[in-house]
Amino acid sequence: MSRSIVRQSKFRHVFGQAVKTDQSYDDIRVSKVTWDSSFCAVNPKFLAVIVESSGGGAFLVLHLSKVGRVDKNYPLVVGHSGPVLDIDWCPHNDNIVASCSEDTTAMVWQIPDHTPSRPISEPIVVLEGHSKRVGIIKWHPTARNILLTAGGDNLIIIWNVGTGEPLMTMDDHPDLIYNVSWNYNGSLFCTTCKDRRLRVCDPRKNEVVAERLSPHEGIRPMRAIFTKEGNIFTTGFTRMSQRELGLWDPTNFEEPIALLELDTSNGVLLPFYDPDTNIVYLSGKGDSSIRYFEITEEPPYVHYISTFSSKEPQRGMGFMPKRGVDVSKCEIARLYKLHERKCEPIMMTVPRKSDLFQDDLYPDTAGPEPALEPEEWMDGRDADPILVSMRDGYVPPKSRELKVAKKNVLDTRPATRRSMSVIDGSSLPVTVATRFSVYPDQRFTAVTQIQYVSSPDGGSAPRKDLYSPER
Incomplete structure (x- = not known):
């Protein structure tokens, strides 16, 4: 009698468990926008959720420790004039979050460590370059201040947030872009599109380096993410509208490595991927379950592990970076499930009896330090993320301010103009200084001209504003 061989894997018994009721975040009015975004982003410090709000787009940012009922007057992050469609935390600064909206802009925000007393309404920088709504926003995994946006105008723009300027624009997509995913070191990204093509793009060459028509034969939206090894994991639909998974080698798109x-x-x-364990977690909007699979180099390559099920369907999902999990409980992943009125953390745990640190579960993981500066990445350099040990757990660093150095509008014109003017019957030199004030929403600039009159003792004093328009 033959005995079935059980696959050996330390993640074979991973199980999901919702936290106790008092550890959830209650009374959150989750956005009702019909957009296939996860609506939630999380890092080791904060939870951000796109919420319903009057008068434009807003999202809620909570300290992870602020569990329980959320006060209905809790300050939101406001500034977009249309609904917010996607949010993403910066991997290199836990206090920086980027958002994009139907108002055609993306914004970058600094979130204080303390609870704000009033709504946060002034972004650090506003990124304007799309002509239609911006539905996707992704930080570069290893280079500082590099941010990607994709809009309804079918454009992908890559920005240097430190200067607020676009570095490059790609217009290779003829239809709506469904999702974008960077690879492990940020040298390439893959996209899925309404034209049913899966593309691999090299942003610095500004070209599509590989593509596959209809990795899934159905016409419903697809999703694609890079694995750590450089393969592409996809989710989509068959011609008979069954949901389907695929694993592809982008150097040979003819046949899938696996199709399930x-x-x-x-x-x-929506796939959420952990490069340290090679486990992918699948959460469907409207589902009440989370399936998870391990990707290996042995057939059938995509191994089903288990399913976490609950009674209520999910509106969206957030995925904690590995450095935010609790190593003392053998937690290898944490997802934040959005219900209609609350957010519920779900812990994925490997059952082990030992209290010691489990080295095999926690290889060094991507830390908060960028491996490259923007200029190095633009010059063609690539680098894997800088890793940190999880042995003693991870303590988020204190808030660091993001500096934005915009080009000076005065660089192209003289800043001051000297003239002789008759004042009080005497002839004294007068300096007319022009001051440009850029307001936080970046849409308009006030120009103030002030006369500085040289006094006989060599000093100068402001005399009057020549021109100071209303804002």
Whole structure:
């Protein structure tokens, strides 16, 4: 009698468990926008959720420790004039978050460590370059201040947030872009598009280096993410509208490494990937379950592990970076499930009896320090993330301010103009200084001209404003 061989894997028994009720975040009015975004972003310090709000777009940012009922007057992050569609925390600064909106802009925000007393309404920088709504926003995994946005105008723009300027624009997509995913070192990204093509793009060459038509034969939206090894994991639909998973080698797109049918539900599957364990967690909008799979080099390559199920369907999902999990509980991942009125953390745990640090579960993971400066990345350099040990747990650093150095509008014109003017019957030199004031929403600039009159003792004093328009 043959005995079935059980696959050996330390993650074979990973199980999901929702936290106790008093550890959830309650009374959150999750956005009702019909956009296939996760609506939630989380890092070791903060939880951010896109919420319903009057008068434009807003999202809520909470300290992770601020569990329980959220006060209905809790200050929001406001500034977009249309609904917020996507948010993403900076991997190199836990206090910086980027948002994008139907108002065609992306904004970058500094979140204080303390609880704000009033709504945060002034972004550090506003990124304007799209002509239609901006639905996707992604930070570069290893280079400082590099941010990618994709809009309804089918453009992908890569920005240097430190200067507020676009570095490059890609217009290779003829239709709506469904999602974008950077690879492990940020040298390439992959996209899925309404034209049913999966593309691999090299942003610095500004070209598509590989593409595959219809990795899934259905016409419903697809999702694609890079694995650490450089393969591409996809979710989509069959011609019969069954949900399907695929694993692809971008150097040979002819045949999939693996293709697996799941079920007949119609929610788009959002994949969340952990490069340290090679486990991918699948959460469908409207589903009440989270499936997880391990990707290995042995057939069938994508191994089903288990399913976490609960009673209520999810509106969205956030995924904690590895450095935010609790190593003392053998927690290898944490997801934040959005209900209609609350956010519920779900811990993925490997059952082990020992209280000692489990080296095999926690290889060094990507830390908060960038491996490259923007100029180095633009010059063609690549670098893997700088890793940190999880042995003693991870303590988020204190808030660091993001400096934005915009080009000086005065560089192209003389800043001061000297003239002789008759004042009080005497002839004294007068300096007319022009001051440019750029307001936080970046949309308009006030120009103030002030006369400085040289006094006989060699000093100068402001005399009057020549021109100071209303804002």
